[in-house]
Amino acid sequence: MTVYNRVALIGLGLIASSIAHAMRQHGLAGEITGHDVLPETRQVALDIGLVDRVFDSAAGAVEGADLVILCAPVGAMGDIAAEIGPHLAPGATVTDVGSVKQAVIEAVGPHLPAHVHFIPGHPLAGTEHSGPRSGFATLFINRWWLLTPLDGTDPAALARLRGFLETLGANVEEMDPHRHDLVLAVVSHTPHLIAYTMVGVADHLRRVTHEEVIKYSASGFRDFTRIAASDPTMWRDVFLTNKEATLDILGRFTEELFILQRAIRMGDGDQLFDYFTRTRAIRRGIIEAGQDTAAPDFGRAVQPPEKQGKG
Amino acid sequence: MTVYNRVALIGLGLIASSIAHAMRQHGLAGEITGHDVLPETRQVALDIGLVDRVFDSAAGAVEGADLVILCAPVGAMGDIAAEIGPHLAPGATVTDVGSVKQAVIEAVGPHLPAHVHFIPGHPLAGTEHSGPRSGFATLFINRWWLLTPLDGTDPAALARLRGFLETLGANVEEMDPHRHDLVLAVVSHTPHLIAYTMVGVADHLRRVTHEEVIKYSASGFRDFTRIAASDPTMWRDVFLTNKEATLDILGRFTEELFILQRAIRMGDGDQLFDYFTRTRAIRRGIIEAGQDTAAPDFGRAVQPPEKQGKG
Numbered sequence A, B: 001m002t003v004y005n006r007v008a009l010i011g012l013g014l015i016a017s018s019i020a021h022a023m024r025q026h027g028l029a030g031e032i033t034g035h036d037v038l039p040e041t042r043q044v045a046l047d048i049g050l051v052d053r054v055f056d057s058a059a060g061a062v063e064g065a066d067l068v069i070l071c072a073p074v075g076a077m078g079d080i081a082a083e084i085g086p087h088l089a090p091g092a093t094v095t096d097v098g099s100v101k102q103a104v105i106e107a108v109g110p111h112l113p114a115h116v117h118f119i120p121g122h123p124l125a126g127t128e129h130s131g132p133r134s135g136f137a138t139l140f141i142n143r144w145w146l147l148t149p150l151d152g153t154d155p156a157a158l159a160r161l162r163g164f165l166e167t168l169g170a171n172v173e174e175m176d177p178h179r180h181d182l183v184l185a186v187v188s189h190t191p192h193l194i195a196y197t198m199v200g201v202a203d204h205l206r207r208v209t210h211e212e213v214i215k216y217s218a219s220g221f222r223d224f225t226r227i228a229a230s231d232p233t234m235w236r237d238v239f240l241t242n243k244e245a246t247l248d249i250l251g252r253f254t255e256e257l258f259i260l261q262r263a264i265r266m267g268d269g270d271q272l273f274d275y276f277t278r279t280r281a282i283r284r285g286i287i288e289a290g291q292d293t294a295a296p297d298f299g300r301a302v303q304p305p306e307k308q309g310k311g
């Protein structure tokens, strides 16, 4: 069922391509237009049918669209908004999928004309892969899609966007942008920085060779390497734009790490045991809330080397 | 094909039960005996057929066994060795599965009589679950099983144990125990401590509620909660017994974290981008080496809440 006549996707990577596949599956858009900075990406998007038409410029892609979704890295959104502002159709809805919300609102908001509805958003869904070929229609199913609407947002425009996102499979909730950035610093941004750091440490160590790290990468480190394989541009932008909350949580993290480090040094087994017991409960909560699989080791199937790449 | 006539398992949790299932599947043991501190665990092990006979004491279980596998937490192994030492059959092989090797060698070695072969080992395989019901026969397939034999180990006893472990599906390698503890501090022990800490931080934060952390736990944090749901006793013992290497790697980790933290504070995007680009390569190496799945997000399937627990 068509919800928007023309949807423009700006930035044709993982999130945009997943939205495109899901829109096609549900017939949500009359037409899909798109733009990406890279000519190769634009060509792939056209070839695999993500979009009906691609444009060399973001301005061209948004012309006549009643929904515009900004799917570029957070740091690029201000410039994109400045470019498309004058070309947006009256009554159009503009949303984004950026992982940070306050910085996007500050960067994008001032460039948009009064006659469009700007409703910032963030799907809590993704993988470590990126680019136009990495998307899939089921990415958003049963995942949260947080909207951080500004004061005075038109209820009809909001309801229409909500309905659209729910048809993609998402559970939509509204949230204050400041709170969004703090919660995400805890559940996503700081864990990513920590994973990147640990993988970096392993990479730099001279006494343990690169081969050993790869060969014996056990549970724990393997999981970190998946997280630390995420798109560098996206994550650079996240940390630069959610600086305050990330530094705040990092400070807390270092404080607690020093406490555990001291317990190890002092041989205080009781303190370690108590700490490790309390963290178990959170995992149970997440599984009960349907936010992760209860299967051991995520149910992952590791293939012997000779079978990799063939499946 | 029977490799040992009687195999005794001491400590009947995840690793022991996985060994038992795999031994049964391949007919590797004439008879399996077992002991665990908890009477309930002993009963379960008997009921579900992990062992043919259980004993109230470790000493009873090892009587007449030609292979003894210590599968208890690392911190318990010294006492177990002291108890079983006088009861071991001449020519028996004693091995262990502890995640730390130097401390186990120091704690166990002195208690074993000269007429047994002590060959310390460590399977790089596990899940976040524990207990006698959590094991499965395929746990060791295509995973490393590191042996850290002492000087003067009998080649025939070593070859026999190797063949046994290979039939369980493992890739067996020999390693120096000191090096083992350092490599594992990098690829497993320190990542676990970090994951525990991050989950602990989320748990303690007053400004972000418990409900929010669970509800919005995105990729990154979710992965950490799985790691931080591992057995507290096992991990307490790992940190207490691999203290030196863990503290060493933790020091490196904090150093690098401070550098990235400073880059965030200073807004140095290039430094962040370069760091995040280099860590990607390690992930590729791990997947090519067949040590993890290339499927996005580990290929995990998250079930909607209403389906959880039914499958």
Ligand SMILES: NC(=O)c1ccc[n+]([C@@H]2O[C@H](COP(=O)([O-])OP(=O)(O)OC[C@H]3O[C@@H](n4cnc5c(N)ncnc54)[C@H](OP(=O)(O)O)[C@@H]3O)[C@@H](O)[C@H]2O)c1
Residues within 6 Å of the ligand: A010, A011, A012, A013, A014, A015, A016, A035, A036, A037, A038, A041, A058, A071, A072, A073, A074, A076, A079, A080, A097, A098, A099, A100, A122, A123, A124, A125, A126, A127, A128, A129, A130, A131, A132, A231, A233, A234
């Ligand atoms: N991946 C996740 O887990 C996830 C989850 C939720 C939200 N998000 C957010 O979704 C957005 C996109 O992430 P993604 O994972 O889809 O990344 P992605 O696969 O790398 O896609 C981003 C695309 O935007 C393009 N781009 C960069 N600058 C642009 C510009 N000025 N104009 C037009 N296109 C531009 C990129 O081109 P190049 O390849 O040339 O850079 C790339 O094709 C980000 O804001 C991110 O914070 C990501």
Ligand SMILES: NC(=O)c1ccc[n+]([C@@H]2O[C@H](COP(=O)([O-])OP(=O)(O)OC[C@H]3O[C@@H](n4cnc5c(N)ncnc54)[C@H](OP(=O)(O)O)[C@@H]3O)[C@@H](O)[C@H]2O)c1
Residues within 6 Å of the ligand: B010, B011, B012, B013, B014, B015, B016, B035, B036, B037, B038, B041, B058, B071, B072, B073, B074, B076, B080, B097, B098, B099, B100, B122, B123, B124, B125, B126, B127, B128, B129, B130, B131, B132, B231, B233, B234
């Ligand atoms: N899990 C992994 O990922 C993994 C991987 C490789 C190696 N390991 C190593 O394997 C060993 C066992 O780990 P696991 O994962 O199998 O843990 P587990 O599922 O908790 O099993 C350990 C069992 O040993 C019992 N136990 C404790 N003290 C004992 C004693 N003095 N005598 C006899 N039994 C005793 C425990 O009883 P209670 O329940 O009463 O404590 C429990 O049933 C540890 O040394 C660990 O370092 C674990």
